[in-house]
Structure formats: C-alpha cells, structure tokens
Amino acid sequence: MTGQTTPEQIEKTTKCGVQAWAAQGIVGRGVLLDYWSYAKESYDVNSRHPISAKDLKACAMAQGTQFEYGDILIIRTGWIDTYNKMTQDERVKLTEVPAYSHTFVGVDQHPDVADFLHDNYFSVVASDSPAFEVWPQNKEWNHHVNLLPKWGVPIGELWDLERLAEVCQQRKQYAFFFASTPNNIKAANSHSLPTYENIPPVDGMPHGCAWGLWDKDDKADQVGTLNLLTPSNTLEARKEIQTGVSVSLNWPLERIEDPGHNRTKIKHRFLDLKPALVGHDDEICINTQTSSQWDGLRHWAHQDSGKYYNGLTHDEISGERPNLRNGIQEWSKRGGVVGRGVLLDYVAWAEKRGIEYSAASKHCISHLDLETIAEEEGLKLRVGDILMVRTGWIKWYNESTSDERVAGCKANHNYVGVEGTAESIKWLWDHHFSALVGDNMAFEAWPAEGPYSEHDLYPPMPHLFSDDQLGIHDNVLALWGTPLGELWDLEELADQCKKHGRWSFFVTSCPLNVAGGVASPPNALAIF
Structure with missing residues (x-):
C-alpha cells in the first residue's frame, strides 16, 4: 500500500x-x-x-x-x-x-x-x-x-x-x-468484476445491465452470478462445516393458506396402487411461487424493455416457438447452488434497538441497515456469498391468526423487505453476491408505491417506483442474472447462528431439474 x-x-x-x-x-x-x-x-x-x-x-x-x-x-x-x-x-x-x-x-x-x-x-x-x-x-x-x-x-x-x-x-x-x-x-x-459504476454499457438498456459479462465462446450465458460459485469457492465454503449441524431452509409447501396474486394452493393427491400391489404414488401440483422458492431467470423481465436476462424475449418463453434458454435446468447442469451462506438477521437487530414494525407492511430495510448488521455480526462479506436476509415475515405468518394471514397475503400485498433504492442496488452489486434470499414474499419491500388493485396485480414498473427508487426484481433477475430466493424458512437458521456464535455457514441447494423451468423449490440446507 x-x-x-x-x-x-x-x-x-x-x-x-x-x-x-x-x-x-x-x-x-x-x-x-x-x-x-x-x-x-x-x-x-x-x-x-x-x-x-x-x-x-x-x-x-x-x-x-x-x-x-x-x-x-x-x-x-x-x-x-x-x-x-x-x-x-x-x-x-x-x-x-x-x-x-x-x-x-x-x-x-x-x-x-x-x-x-x-x-x-x-x-x-x-x-x-x-x-x-x-x-x-x-x-x-x-x-x-x-x-x-x-x-x-x-x-x-x-x-x-x-x-x-x-x-x-x-x-x-x-x-x-x-x-x-x-x-x-x-x-x-x-x-x-466491475463495480456498479463501471459495468460496461449494453445498447438499448439502462446502466447496470450486466449482459454479456459471463458469455463464453460466443455463447450467451444462462446462469448469471451463479458463475461466481466456482470449485475453489466451494472448497473455501466447506471450511464453514465445523459441527455437522444441518438446518432445512424449506418452508412447508402447503403452509400458505391463500397465496394471493391468483396463484393456486398446492394440490396433493395420493394414488393407491392396490390391487396390483400394496403401495402408493402421489401427485403434487404446485405453483412454484407459493412457498420457499428460487425465482429463476425466466420469471421476471426488465419491465421497460420486456427482456429477460441476457436479452431473452417473452415470446421465447411462452410464444409460438419457445426455447429453453435461462431455464432452471441450467442450474442443475452446473451442479446446483453450493457455497457460503451469510445471514443478516434484521429481526434480532431491530429488536435490540426497539424498532417496531409489522412484517405485513411496507417496512423498508436500507443498505445501511444491512451493512451495520454485518459489522455487528462480525461478518466479512465475500465475493460469491449467498446473502440471506431475515425480515421476520415468516415469523409473523407463523404467529398470526388465519384471518390475519389471509389479509396479509391476499388483501394487503404489503410486505417488509430490502428497500428498492439506487443505493441498495449499488450495494448489492458491489458486494458481488452469487444469490439473494429472503424469508419474505419478494425479498424487496413491496410494493414500492401503493397497494395493487384487485385487477391489476403487476402494473408497469415506471408506475410502481418513484424517481429515486429502482425495482430490485428488475435489476437482480433481469439485468444481472442473480437468483432470488423468497419465502425461505430462516427461523431455525437464526437460532443456530446465535448458538454457534457465527452467521456464516455452508449452503447446498438442488433446484428441480425441469427443462425451461421458471422457478423451483430450493431444496436447501445450511450446514454448520
């Protein structure tokens, strides 16, 4: 120096x-x-x-x-x-x-x-x-x-x-x-990796678009920031395994009583194999957005351009000639999502400071809050970390009555989350996380401006966000190719972090190997 x-x-x-x-x-x-x-x-x-x-x-x-x-x-x-x-x-x-x-x-x-x-x-x-x-x-x-x-x-x-x-x-x-x-x-x-300020420009797209950053041999990349999870990164992450204690991060598939947003509840059917033999099959029909999930890179487009990560168009997913680009199967091909996870426990941090809020409100968690929590937990954030933010939404849901749950999920559409500002976007990119995870509905505070109407569930982004705000979904999924985890059960994880006295751990996640898949249950474990 x-x-x-x-x-x-x-x-x-x-x-x-x-x-x-x-x-x-x-x-x-x-x-x-x-x-x-x-x-x-x-x-x-x-x-x-x-x-x-x-x-x-x-x-x-x-x-x-x-x-x-x-x-x-x-x-x-x-x-x-x-x-x-x-x-x-x-x-x-x-x-x-x-x-x-x-x-x-x-x-x-x-x-x-x-x-x-x-x-x-x-x-x-x-x-x-x-x-x-x-x-x-x-x-x-x-x-x-x-x-x-x-x-x-x-x-x-x-x-x-x-x-x-x-x-x-x-x-x-x-x-x-x-x-x-x-x-x-x-x-x-x-x-x-470039800082947010130095991300190379992409024609026709706003600043911060990282398309092409991981393209190789004239082939368009399909996994975005998962490229940060290299074998050497995994070998370094395995050092987090010290006690062998493992924690499931998967909320029950049937937990949400009424998902809202016109999404159907899980349908679980048992198939009796008698009289051919004594046994059962079962059929499970789910909307991948109704419990713990990875939002894949076909889930959300950049709303102004209508393009998904790395230029994929809407018609390429659900048009007359669809293809499998950016499908969740690409995550399986690369060996799933494996690396070091870090938990920023906003719930515990807010309680210490007497900050009161409802998880069923648009309570915003700023990038400065996240930075302070990391410092107080003694975390040194690393390139490729899988960032998890405990907002308290699942805790709220578990402790609420049935009426409160329905009101919070279907009628209200207001959720605690990370604040969707330019500063937050810059903070998230400059730390170069491989994936982002929350225990809430959308990772980001939702909606950014006013509740949705009954017949207009997803209005255009320019009407959702004020001038100083940016959609985290737009940036993270569509512009960066960063997997977004929602509704992950981080309650036991928070307890184990407190018991172990550290907020970093080994993470393994094996999404469904579905060709062209839009999203998937994470099938995730944290190991200490």
Missing part, C-alpha cells in the same frame, strides 16, 4: 486500485528465468524450497540473460508444471492441507534476494507459484512487505509459464515484449 494507505482505508478509497494500472496497462520488456529447467526439476515444488539470489543470478547467466532497467521479471519455479501433471486425487489432497501448513517453492525470503530485486530495478515481478516467495512466509522478513507496500512493485502469482518456457527454450532467447491489461476496477484487490 504505497503512499501510506492504511488497511482501514482500503475499504473506503480507490487509492492504489488496479484501475490506475488499467489506464495505461503494463507494457515493457519481459524476462523469464526458467529456474525449473535450470535446476533440472530436482526438487519438490510443494516443499519449502528457497530460490536464492545466487540461484537467480546463476540461472540468468546460464540463459545468457542480462537485465535492463524496468524489466518485468518472471520466474518459472515448476509449480504449475507439477500441478498440471497431478491426478485429481493429488490435487484434492493439496486443498485439504490447512492454510497454515501450506508449503511451496519460491524465491528465498532473505535480504540478499531483496537486494537483487531492488538493485535490478524490476518494474514487476511474477512467477508460476502461489506466492512468488517461498511459503510459509518468514515473519521477520518477507518480500510481500517490501515489494507491495514499500516499493509499490506489483506481484504476479500463478502465471502459466509453460508455453512461454517452451518458446524461450526453442529460440534460446529469454527476453520478449510483454503487455498486460489489468481489469479497470476501482480499489480492486483480486477479483475481476
């Missing part, structure tokens, strides 16, 4: 962000020190093998490499080469080693190496190992402390140098032209 930027300032400033690199890129002469070949692959890359200043100089001499002012130094340690040759079981074993026990090859943490790096005036240093320097770090001396905060030298890690080494060996030349364009993200640390 050059210029005396403190750790506390990192979260509040764009100073030292990689957007400064993106303005001009990193362009210059690169030099490869192929130490892996020079040492004839004679060491274990997953051991604390130190590469000394003497080793680096000898390697450069053997290659005939002479350094120039501002060179981009790249060191091949063999870590990537070894990893590529490992079996899957061997790779899994690496991930099972506790973080504090990790060991791998790297440059020696010694003043002689620091002098070598400094005296050659490298502009950037990089390697194919996980940390550039030998690991674990030396508490008294390590290069991250010198290179990044003191000298302002960027460090590249886990670079794939295999093809580069092959070409350098063939040409017997280890210097080359180098160009790199870092992502233009203000105050970015390591992930590559």
Whole structure:
C-alpha cells in the first residue's frame, strides 16, 4: 500500500486500485528465468524450497540473460508444471492441507534476494507459484512487505509459464515484449468484476445491465452470478462445516393458506396402487411461487424493455416457438447452488434497538441497515456469498391468526423487505453476491408505491417506483442474472447462528431439474 494507505482505508478509497494500472496497462520488456529447467526439476515444488539470489543470478547467466532497467521479471519455479501433471486425487489432497501448513517453492525470503530485486530495478515481478516467495512466509522478513507496500512493485502469482518456457527454450532467447491489461476496477484487490459504476454499457438498456459479462465462446450465458460459485469457492465454503449441524431452509409447501396474486394452493393427491400391489404414488401440483422458492431467470423481465436476462424475449418463453434458454435446468447442469451462506438477521437487530414494525407492511430495510448488521455480526462479506436476509415475515405468518394471514397475503400485498433504492442496488452489486434470499414474499419491500388493485396485480414498473427508487426484481433477475430466493424458512437458521456464535455457514441447494423451468423449490440446507 504505497503512499501510506492504511488497511482501514482500503475499504473506503480507490487509492492504489488496479484501475490506475488499467489506464495505461503494463507494457515493457519481459524476462523469464526458467529456474525449473535450470535446476533440472530436482526438487519438490510443494516443499519449502528457497530460490536464492545466487540461484537467480546463476540461472540468468546460464540463459545468457542480462537485465535492463524496468524489466518485468518472471520466474518459472515448476509449480504449475507439477500441478498440471497431478491426478485429481493429488490435487484434492493439496486443498485439504490447512492454510497454515501450506508449503511451496519460491524465491528465498532473505535480504540478499531483496537486494537483487531492488538493485535490478524490476518494474514487476511474477512467477508460476502461489506466492512468488517461498511459503510459509518468514515473519521477520518477507518480500510481500517490501515489494507491495514499500516499493509499490506489483506481484504476479500463478502465471502459466509453460508455453512461454517452451518458446524461450526453442529460440534460446529469454527476453520478449510483454503487455498486460489489468481489469479497470476501482480499489480492486483480486477479483475481476466491475463495480456498479463501471459495468460496461449494453445498447438499448439502462446502466447496470450486466449482459454479456459471463458469455463464453460466443455463447450467451444462462446462469448469471451463479458463475461466481466456482470449485475453489466451494472448497473455501466447506471450511464453514465445523459441527455437522444441518438446518432445512424449506418452508412447508402447503403452509400458505391463500397465496394471493391468483396463484393456486398446492394440490396433493395420493394414488393407491392396490390391487396390483400394496403401495402408493402421489401427485403434487404446485405453483412454484407459493412457498420457499428460487425465482429463476425466466420469471421476471426488465419491465421497460420486456427482456429477460441476457436479452431473452417473452415470446421465447411462452410464444409460438419457445426455447429453453435461462431455464432452471441450467442450474442443475452446473451442479446446483453450493457455497457460503451469510445471514443478516434484521429481526434480532431491530429488536435490540426497539424498532417496531409489522412484517405485513411496507417496512423498508436500507443498505445501511444491512451493512451495520454485518459489522455487528462480525461478518466479512465475500465475493460469491449467498446473502440471506431475515425480515421476520415468516415469523409473523407463523404467529398470526388465519384471518390475519389471509389479509396479509391476499388483501394487503404489503410486505417488509430490502428497500428498492439506487443505493441498495449499488450495494448489492458491489458486494458481488452469487444469490439473494429472503424469508419474505419478494425479498424487496413491496410494493414500492401503493397497494395493487384487485385487477391489476403487476402494473408497469415506471408506475410502481418513484424517481429515486429502482425495482430490485428488475435489476437482480433481469439485468444481472442473480437468483432470488423468497419465502425461505430462516427461523431455525437464526437460532443456530446465535448458538454457534457465527452467521456464516455452508449452503447446498438442488433446484428441480425441469427443462425451461421458471422457478423451483430450493431444496436447501445450511450446514454448520
């Protein structure tokens, strides 16, 4: 952190962000020190093998490499080469080693190496190992402390140098032209998603439309922010499993007495198999919006344009020539929804502050409320988290009379939820959640302006929202492709979070594998 930027300032400033690199890129002469070949692959890359200043100089001499002012130094340690040759079981074993026990090859943490790096005036240093320097770090001396905060030298890690080494060996030349364009993200640390302000524009759509962000090989993406749930994200999330206690997050399918919005109640029919045999089948007919659910990416369009996530049209879903794009089956293809869940318990937080409200009213939870709750729970929100907000709606429903429930669900259409403002939208995107979940009807406070009439259940969005408000459904589902969970039962989860003293946990959800599905019960569990 050059210029005396403190750790506390990192979260509040764009100073030292990689957007400064993106303005001009990193362009210059690169030099490869192929130490892996020079040492004839004679060491274990997953051991604390130190590469000394003497080793680096000898390697450069053997290659005939002479350094120039501002060179981009790249060191091949063999870590990537070894990893590529490992079996899957061997790779899994690496991930099972506790973080504090990790060991791998790297440059020696010694003043002689620091002098070598400094005296050659490298502009950037990089390697194919996980940390550039030998690991674990030396508490008294390590290069991250010198290179990044003191000298302002960027460090590249886990670079794939295999093809580069092959070409350098063939040409017997280890210097080359180098160009790199870092992502233009203000105050970015390591992930590559744009802030809300920097989401690239999409023709004909409002700012904040993230279509195309995850497209690959000219194929339109169909799962949106679920792309954040990578295998490495899952491996990190499994660290949340410490006690083995599991909690179902699924409200009973038949719980709501009158769903409202012209939606039908569950129909459950038992089929007696006698006299052929003694047994039963059953048939279950549900509207996927009447209990715990995932809103999929065919559920809600951007109301002004009439387009669903990534440009899907209404006719492509229910017209004369429908297709299966954005269907819930795509979530199953990618292995469901698995990652770290975090609970922001607004109910408990409001009770501590004497905030009284009815869950059957349009009580708004602001982004500042959510930020404060996370801080007080001791939560550090991460990229890819599955955010859950306990609003108290299910608690209200469970404790209400039948008449109160019908009034709240059918006649009223006013629900507690996250406030639909520009600030809330920006806050949700900039935290890069993979999915959003609430225990209420719509996740967001509903409706944004006035109750619905009996014959106009879903009026156009411009009439629903005042000038300073935005529809969370419009942004989250249609513009971002972020799954939206509603009516999840978070009561037992809140109790377990309190008992465990932490509000993060492992989440697994397996939606129905229905081709073209619009929504699905979540079939979700939280595991502590």
